[in-house]
Amino acid sequence: MTKEDVENVHSARLLEDVHKTSTDQHSTEDHEQSQQPITDHHEEVNYHGRILENKNLRLLLSDSQVTNTIVTDYHTTNQVNVINGTGTLAFWNSTGDIGLFKLLQMHIHAPSEHTFNGKNYDLELHLVHRKFGTNILSVLALYYDVNEGGNKENEFIESLKLKEHNPQVALIPLQEQIEAVDVSKIIHYKGSLTTPPCTEGVNWIISPKPFHISEEQMEIINHHWKSDKTFANGNGNNRQVQALNDRVIYYHILDHALVNKIQVSLLAFVFLISYF
Numbered sequence: 001m002t003k004e005d006v007e008n009v010h011s012a013r014l015l016e017d018v019h020k021t022s023t024d025q026h027s028t029e030d031h032e033q034s035q036q037p038i039t040d041h042h043e044e045v046n047y048h049g050r051i052l053e054n055k056n057l058r059l060l061l062s063d064s065q066v067t068n069t070i071v072t073d074y075h076t077t078n079q080v081n082v083i084n085g086t087g088t089l090a091f092w093n094s095t096g097d098i099g100l101f102k103l104l105q106m107h108i109h110a111p112s113e114h115t116f117n118g119k120n121y122d123l124e125l126h127l128v129h130r131k132f133g134t135n136i137l138s139v140l141a142l143y144y145d146v147n148e149g150g151n152k153e154n155e156f157i158e159s160l161k162l163k164e165h166n167p168q169v170a171l172i173p174l175q176e177q178i179e180a181v182d183v184s185k186i187i188h189y190k191g192s193l194t195t196p197p198c199t200e201g202v203n204w205i206i207s208p209k210p211f212h213i214s215e216e217q218m219e220i221i222n223h224h225w226k227s228d229k230t231f232a233n234g235n236g237n238n239r240q241v242q243a244l245n246d247r248v249i250y251y252h253i254l255d256h257a258l259v260n261k262i263q264v265s266l267l268a269f270v271f272l273i274s275y276f
Contacts, residue, residue, distance in 0.1 A: 050244065050246075050247070050248045050249060051248075051249045051251065052248055052249070052250055052251075053250070053251055053252060053253075054094045054188075054250040054251070054252055055252055056092055056093065056094055056095060056096040056252075057092060057093070057094065057186055057188055057250060057251070057252035058090075058091070058092035058252075059089070059090070059091055059092075059140075059183045059186050059205060059207075060089070060090040060091075060183075061088075061089055061090075061140075061178045061181060061183070062087070062088045062089075062090075062178075063086060063087045063088070063103065063174045063175050063178040064086045064087070064174070064175050065086070065171055065172065065173055065174060065175050066080065066082060066086055066169075066171070066172040066174050067170065067171055067172075068168075068169075068170060069081070069082070069168075069169055069172065070166055070167070070168055070169070071160050071161060071162070071164075071166065071167050071169055072166055073165055073166055073224075076195065076237055077107040077108060077109065077237055078107060078108055078160065078162060078224070079105055079106070079107035080105060080106050080107070080160070080169075080172065081104070081105045082103045082104060082105055082106070086103060086174070087102065087103025087127070087129070087174070088100065088101070088102060088103070089101040089102075089103070089127075089129045089138060089140060089205075091138060091188075091203065091205060093188065093203070094188065094248075094250045099131050099136070099138065099203070100131065100132050101129030101130060101131050101132070101136075101137075101138045102129060102130055102131075102132060103127060103128070103129050104128045104129060104130050105128050106125060106126060106127045106128065106174075107125075107126055107128075108123060108124065108125055108126070108221070109123070109124045109126070109194075109236070109237050109238045109239075110122060110123045110124070110218070110221045110222060110224075110225060110226055110236050110237060110238070111123070111124075111226065111236050111238055112124035112143055112238060113141075113194055113238040113239055113241075114141060114206065114241075115241060116208060120238070121143040121144065121145040121148065121149075121210050122144055122145045122146055122213060122218050123143065123144040123145070123157075123213060123218065123221060124141055124142070124143055124144075124238070125141070125142045125143075125144070126139050126140070126141055127139065127140040127141075127142070136201070136203070137193075137201075137202045137203070138202070138203035138204075138205060139202055139203070139204055139205070140205045140206075140207070141204065141205070141206045141207070142177075142181065142207055142211065143207075143208065143209075143210040143211065144157065144210055144211045144212070144213040145210040145211075145213065146212075146213055146214070146215055146218055148210045149210035149211045149212040149213060150212035150213075151212070151213075151214055151215055152212040152213075152214055153213075153214045153216070153217060154211060154212055154213045154214065154217060155173055155176070156172070156173055156174070156176065156177040157213055157217050157221075158217065159171065159172045159173055160172065162217075162220050162221055162224070163220055177211075180211065181207050182207055182209040183207065183254075184253065184254040185207070185208060185209065185251070185252070185253045185254070186205060186206065186207060186251065186252055187204075187205075187206040187207075187208060187249060187250070187251045188203065188204065188205050188206070188249075188250045188251070189204050189247055189248065189249045189250065190202070190203065190204070190247060191204045191247075194238075194239040195239075222236075224237070225237040
């Protein structure tokens with residue numbers, strides 16, 4: 001095991017402890033000024049021009065399949081710790097600086113923590129990454145919704161075996177799910193973790209287009225939280241929306257025709273950086 005692998009295991013275990021000790025996803029304790037989740041602009045929220053297009057934003061994802069792992073039920077979420085080196089995220093931020101991040105773990109919230117035009121999607125997947133050689137975190141948020149994405153079984157979600165308790169999973173087809181992410185529109189802002197101690201300084205990267213998921217799959221997921229009146233009064237395992245305060249939300253929309261060309265160029269660039 002390399003030094004990088006050891007650091008990944010340590011970081012994943014720290015985040016694992018956070019989920020183990022989180023019992024109130026709807027806490028309204030006083031925190032600092034950059035908390036997550038937030039909502040986008042809609043009739044009830046006025047962000048006074050703090051939603052800005054930024055053409056520096058770029059996102060490149062590279063993942064392989066996750067094999068021989070356990071989907072752990074921490075009561076507050078179901079989580080997969082990734083310690084076998086799979087998964088790289090390259091992100092160009094609002095100033096054009098690039099960061100390379102390694103996947104640590106992924107977990108789910110139902111309903112979604114972020115809202116879009118005041119609406120929660122059925123499910124939000126968080127892929128938590130750590131920047132190489134640092135403790136800086138970036139979280140990629142993906143969404144699933146029966147109505148907006150389509151009422152159809154999702155192979156990736158099905159592979160998590162959420163009917164079972166702490167199942168051993170031979171294969172999670174993460175690569176196929178990542179390849180389907182629409183990187184032509186991304187949203188970025190600075191926020192926090194959503195579980196105590198709600199650590200700030202986290203890069204949030206959002207791909208807002210929801211994936212399909214079936215009603216049957218959501219029924220199984222909601223059985224864990226939203227349909228359980230003894231858990232957060234049946235409100236689900238999502239944290240309440242937080243104030244934007246003085247933060248800026250950045251977004252960038254690319255022409256679909258340019259996405260593939262840009263991805264090829266970025267992939268070559270990231271390879272060179274990783275090599276040297």
